[in-house]
Amino acid sequence: MFTLIAALVDFFNVLSAWRYRISSRTIIMIRILQALFLTIVIYARVFESQGGSLSISTRFNDGDVSFMWNGPSSDSYDVALPGLRDGAFNVNGSNYTVKNAIDYESIIFDVKAKSDTNYSRIIYKVSKIESKEGDSVTISWTAPFFPQAGVYTIYHQNKANRSIIQVTSNTVTTQNSKYEYLSQPFNSTNITFMLRNITLDDAGYYAGGIGTEAAWSGGGVVLIVLGNPSTPNITGLLNIPVGNTTNLTCSSTSTSSPDYYAKLVKLSYKWFVNGKDVQKPIGDIRFSERYRDMRFTVSKNHRYNQYSCEAIEKNLLSKRSDPVQINPLYEPGTMSISGKPDIHNGKLTVKEGETVGPYNCSADCNPPCEIKWRYKDIDDKVNDASSSGQELSVLKVNRNISLLRCIAIYMNKTDDKKKHNITLDVQYLDNPVVLINNKNGEPNHPVEIREGGQLRLSCNVNGNPVPKITLQKVAGDSKINQSTSGDWLNHTMQSLECSNIGTYKCTGMSPGFNDTEKMFRINVSCDTRLDYSLPMKTLYGSKSGQDIKITVAVPVIANPPPHKSSVRWFGPVEDLDIASTVSQQDVPYKHRINSSIPILDQNYFGNYTLKYNMTDVVTITINAEDVPQVPRNFNGYSYASGYINLTWVSGFDGGEVQHFILSIKDQFGWHELANLSDPGQGRVVHYESGRLNAGQKYWYQLKSCNIINCSKESAEITITPKAEPRLSVLLDKTFVIGASSAVVILILTIVFVLIILKRKTALNRQDNQQDGAEIADQPDVVLYAAVDKSAFQKNQNKADVVAEAVPEKKDETDNLYAVVEKKTTTEAKPSATKPESEQKNECKRERQEGATAAEATGASGTSRNVNQDGLIYIDVDFAKKPENKDKNEKPKIHGEEDRTEYTFVDFSKKAPVVKEKPKKEEEK
Template identity: 75%
Template sequence: MEHNESTNIIQLSTNNSKMPNKSKYRYLSQPYNSTCISFEILDITLNDAGYYAGGIDKEKALSLGHGVVLQVSGHPTKPEIIGNLNVSVGSYSELTCSSKSTSAPDYYAKLETLDYTWFVNGTKKDKENNQKLSLHVTKDLRYNKYSCTAMGKKLMSESSDTVQINPLYEPNQLSIHPEPSLNYGKLTVKDGKTIGPYDCLADCNPPCEIIWKYKDTAGTFHDATVSGHTLSVLTVSRNISLLRCIAKYMGKTDDKKKHNIPLDVQYLDNPVLFVSDKFEEPNHTVKIKEGKEFQIFCNVNGNPEPKITLRKDASDSEIKQSTSGDWLNHTMKSLQCSDIGTYKCTGISPEFNDTEEMFRINVTCDTRKDTSLKMKTLYGSKSGQDVKVTVAVPVIANPPPQKSALRWFGPIANSSIMSMVFQQDVPYKHWINSSIPIINQNYFGNYTLKYNMTEVITITINAEDVPQVPRNFTGYSYASGFINLTWVSGFDGGKVQHFILSIKDRIGWQELANLSDPGQGRVVHYESGRLNPGQEYWYQLKSCNKINCSKESANITITAKAEPRLSVLLDKTFVIGASSAVVILILTIVFVLIILKRKTALNRQDNQQDGAEIADQPDVVLYAAVDKSAFQKNQNKADVVAEAVPEKKDENDTLYAVVEKKTTTEANPSAIKKESEQKNKSKKERQEGATAAEATGASATSRNVNQDGLIYIDVDFAKKPENPDKNEKPKIHGEEDRTEYTFVDFSKRAPVVKEKPKKEEEK
């Protein structure tokens, strides 16, 4: 500070280039020329801080060292953090917080010492008050923000700008997003499908360069299409085995910077066919002779290993299935016509539609009978101009049999037999339908069907017609009252036949005998037995079998030979004896009826007294069942018996030998059954008794005679059910139709009874 009287009291000078503002200072010394200088600084600022010295001139003021220092308290300058921020992980980083005091000039900086405070992410870091901060660098430091402040004696600086450590490190491993779903360490994908996009992420600083490659089945790597670190959508084929993500760090690569994605590319190819070691085009037809060996090879490539099946005609049943590998082998030792058809080789793999190829086997086989089907070989037929037997022969043949090569051989040579061929449900099975005419009996016999003169089958056509009318039906009376009939057995229609001989009476034809057939062309005999001498008899003969009887019948009329006078007298005697028997029978019946009527009246009175009502009871019926079916075992051994004089018969012309009277109090099923069995047995006996002997001449009869040769009757009165109507009169009914009768007529005489052998009598 200088004194200049002429101008100013105070003259200011400074080392700064800019002159201080003189108006800030006010001189206070008195007198003005006093050597003790006093002045005042107005509006103190940080710029006013400094060293103040006085003297005559600037040089003397500074040299004397008699000055003072003005210290102005102020905030330290904003700190700046200095240090290496890019540090490898595992190293140390040192940061320096730099600030200046504003309370004194720089040349007096020692007058104020600054203190420093460090902050991490805005939080004060304890025990770090030094200007320098030392850090052990890890990956996590990249997330921290560091700042600091400077503190003077009184005032603190503002916070410094934040800084971050940039930890430098190589990638430890790579990651793929989205993460592939691996199965047994591989990514499963179908051939022709797409995968991606995939992001390959590498944890490295500075960031790595990402490269995608794929490896083929030959082991060669190829660049894949990428966008930055993302693998674009990739269409997968079966020749890709691996995807690889590569991360380049600082231009370098090593095994730690690779990530592999193994691929399991699945596929299923169409089958490839080989028939007998030759490649076979799909849907092709293989022709082969019956009996030959045939081999089928089917190859189906696929991943995973497919299942291969062989089927025929889309049937549910498998012919064969592969057990291992992608090949199926099948050998058919001896082909048959049944092997004709379409065969299908199928490849089956999960998640894929089945693949298949088909081929056809056409087996040629000769025409032969189909034994799998039942066929009728025995036929029965009638004969006639319009009669034909239809024969259906099932055959196996491929190609189908030709109608022109079919021929039937039978009893009649060069017979015109029409045949037609019809296919069945499969191509190798056919029906040969033929119509064989049976014009007359000469056409019956064996017929053989031949194809190209090779026998197919033989059938037999037997006669099955109504029999012929018996031939040479004749008769004569060889003794008094005896007639002998003979005839010749004709064609029997192919069935067992019998002969029905009938006799005519005033009502009509009545069956007399049922005779068996001794054989075609044989003579049949029938002997009538004892008849009325001098009486004319009409006979009718028919041939019958299970089909029907002959359309016509043979008829003859014969007059029985007359008897001597003595025989007539004997017959009258026997007639008187028979009449006496009838009178005794009638008296017995009347006596029994009177007793029954009385008993019935008493029962009615008892019922009226008790007040009981009897309902649904059958009528009280007395009936006579005359059994004319068989002789008694001990017949009269006389050769001649008395002849009964014909009299007027009832409308059923029935003789009665057994009179039964049955009464039942309640419906008894067992009794009804027993009665029915008795009736059937009686009827059967009558029929058997009416059957005449064959050629032996012995005749059968239905009358019962006593030891004297007279007709006799057995009267059996069995108890019948009670009838509510106690006043109803008893009735006599016939055995079959239960027709009410008022009299019983015995008009015929007993037949001749021949003596039986003793052994037969003992039986």
């Protein structure tokens, strides 16, 4: 049936969607039919009983459920409510309302017409959900159907009816973010949604459907939001005579929502007596049902009790009510004095000249008694005292008053009165009398005494009881002297010190009496000196620089206070400009001289002496505690092949032992090479490296360090070690020179043979020209002369075959020597005995050898001469050695003093190969 109805509803919704194609009259008809079917849907939730002829529907409104059936409203029907009401009863009309339906879990409703034999029945289930404010709750029910094309609307009904959620088969629209629709799919008939952060306004009835009538239709859920009950109020008879019974009632209301639920709630209560929970009957206290009423018999002690209560609704407590008190009524009993008079041995101690009180006299009676105050003097005369009702306010007491009396009169019955006496012990305390060196001490006129002087103090106080006398310094806890008698208190200070400066007081003390005192001042003058009672730092460590200053605070004792103009510092530097200030400490004679000492450079380290009026006060020491200076004059040089030497000058060490860190740079960066000790400021430090690669660049950096820190790195330097010829190169060059020399010797041999042959021909021609004179053999005289190298190089360049150049050593001198052949006449005689032919042959041989020597030494054949004595001359260049720095030195001929007769030229001194000059050059 429900499926058919839903299909019809969807049909009408489709027709509505096509309204722009249908006439207005047709649209009106569609709307009428749609409303008719909506009404049918509302009444569709009907459960027909077995054999019954009536269809029943329900409607929920403000906690009540109305049952409606389809019979004529003018007829009478039999209605039964099993479980709620006994038997059937008659109802006129076609509806019946069950009040306060939310009190029940379910309602069984039976109805039948007079003509029916069976009842039609419907069972209405009252769905309720209870929650508290701030919670979240999920509400759900089962809808009879879900519209296929229309909108299913969820309504909330409390004080007003409003829609909160609209659901189609594919969309959900909520009126507030606190609502969340949970049913999946959307067109499910299991309607479920969540309500977050519940408030009392969210309470009420939730139902849904396709029209507004669905808000009241059955099948919904009642959301009950529980609240704490209101603050209770206690009522009852509070003023009651002792012995009577009183009844106190605690009243409160529920604040839960909706209202139709709150009015049905039955609260329970909890009572408190003086803040203590009373759950069970105690003594004569009794309670009614749910503890709403409390009964007990009144006694005097009940006036001290406070009664309060709390209301309870399902474990939710209300605030506690305001407390109430019982006022028991009774006649006077005992009397009491409030204000706690200080009674000693039955007497009240009272100060002379002050008022007594305030004291409050009360009698144990209710209503209160009339209270009056009187006093009695030492002459037993009674007088009225000034009072305000029960309170004694103003009564100036002197030594003549001996007694105070309080009188209580109940209900104006003067014959029935109570009285209470207070015996007075009037005490007094006179002001102290002080003498300083037999003179009265006054606070505005201090006694001036020089340090080391003597001071005599006397103090006396008169009072009752006998007072205690103390003499002490103000702002000090220690007492100079004290006395328990009424005699004078005497004290003598033999030798005053600056610490004795201050205000003193003489105090008289008596129990229960304000102390009396007299103050006077002593001023001791003393010279400025160091205060040894306070710690004084005398050793400082510091850096140096333009902005470096050491703050020194020197505690001193002085009275009058020191003047900063008389403060001077003397230290390692003359004409110190040190600013100083003076500040007082906690006592007038203690001060601090605050100075700021500049440490501009290392010369400022040392001892500093503070003088006041040129008198020494204290000496401090400021030591260097600085980073060392950067080493100066950092450089290096290479002193041998592969070796370098680094030097620098040590700077200021910062006051601590310093060392030097030498770093070298490679492809990976800088790393430490050596750690060297400091020989002392201004000393030169040397570092010699091991053998390095000659010709390679090396980078070095230097810094100095002490225990404080390291200086900045010096500028890096670059050094390239010297190079020297390698042994392998020398061997290679020696081999080349040897090979070249062999070639040269071969060439010279060939040339020599050719020259001999040529000279032999010339000699034969010369022999034919000579007259046969005998030439005596002369001893050879070897003369050595330095040969000019320039000429050697010149001739060497002209040679046909040139040997490979041999490098010269720088520290060697290549001396070229030529042997000069000379024939002497002293030895001609021995040769005269030889045959003439032999002599001729010798002469020829000598001439040939001489010619050969001449050619070998570079002399041309034309420059060679033979005189009549048979001496052969050659041209020799006696040039000075090029290495000789003395330009005035004459050429030296080696072997001149010890001549040896030889006829050869020495070629071992690197004799150059000389090519024979062409004829053209000889002519030139």
